[in-house]
Amino acid sequence: MRLQNKTALVTGAAQGFGLGIAKRYAEEGARVAIVDMNGDKAQAAAAEVGMGAIAFSCDVTDGAALKAIVADVIAAFGKLDIVVNNAGTTHRNKPMLDVDEAEYDRVFDVNVKSIYLMSHAVIPHFRSQGSGNIVNIGSTAGIRPRPGLVWYNASKGAVNLLTKAMAVELAPDAIRVNCIAPVAGETPLLAQFMGEDTPEKRAQFRATIPLGRLSTPLDIANAALYLASDDADMVTGTVLEVDGGRCI
DSSP states (O other): OTTTTOEEEEETTTSHHHHHHHHHHHHTTOEEEEEESOHHHHHHHHHHHOTTOEEEEOOTTOHHHHHHHHHHHHHHHSOOOEEEEOOOOOOOSOOGGGSOHHHHHHHHIIIIIHHHHHHHHHHHHHHHHTOEEEEEEOOGGGTSOOTTOHHHHHHHHHHHHHHHHHHHHHGGGTEEEEEEEEOSBSSTTHHHHHSSOOHHHHHHHHHTSTTSSOBOHHHHHHHHHHHHSGGGTTOOSOEEEESTTTTO
């Protein structure tokens, strides 16, 4: 059990990559807090994960709510060891000037500002206990961008880089910070990434991935398990590409 006696909080965990991570962590002994803006789906996900998982409804762009949830998780489990900043969104695949300002703001608020807000909520606790582990979900879009996703690409480039900056600053506090960069995967955002979900579009995306398939929640969950475990005790500031060779 690689996460025995560990407590983890995963945002955007009611579906997709987040749910896959929550399940994998619970299988490896972690007590898991599922955070999602859809409260009903969060409760259903917690029931699916089992193993004493608890659910919270929260918009990750609300700093006060995040601080309250972190306090509640610590009260419920006694401590918090791992935070996975997985919640994310995108604008639909379209020309960059067709993305309106509200769409742009929402993408950066959810994908980037949420990590800033979560950092304020959780780092004081990690410092007080002398350890902590943060896993951010970036993207290959921030390394090898696709057309039609300019502002989403930029937001994930920020996540990839801020991970490295956080890792350097927080290393003296024994807080590790790493990032996973998935290639396009089987999640509810896939249709927006592609513009439309058709067999032809899927074939086009798969053709850009040397291993010939999209990523799955289990692919990302296994990477997140490694980064959160003691097996990665000397790993910080990495952007782990889980991409079937897309970024080569």
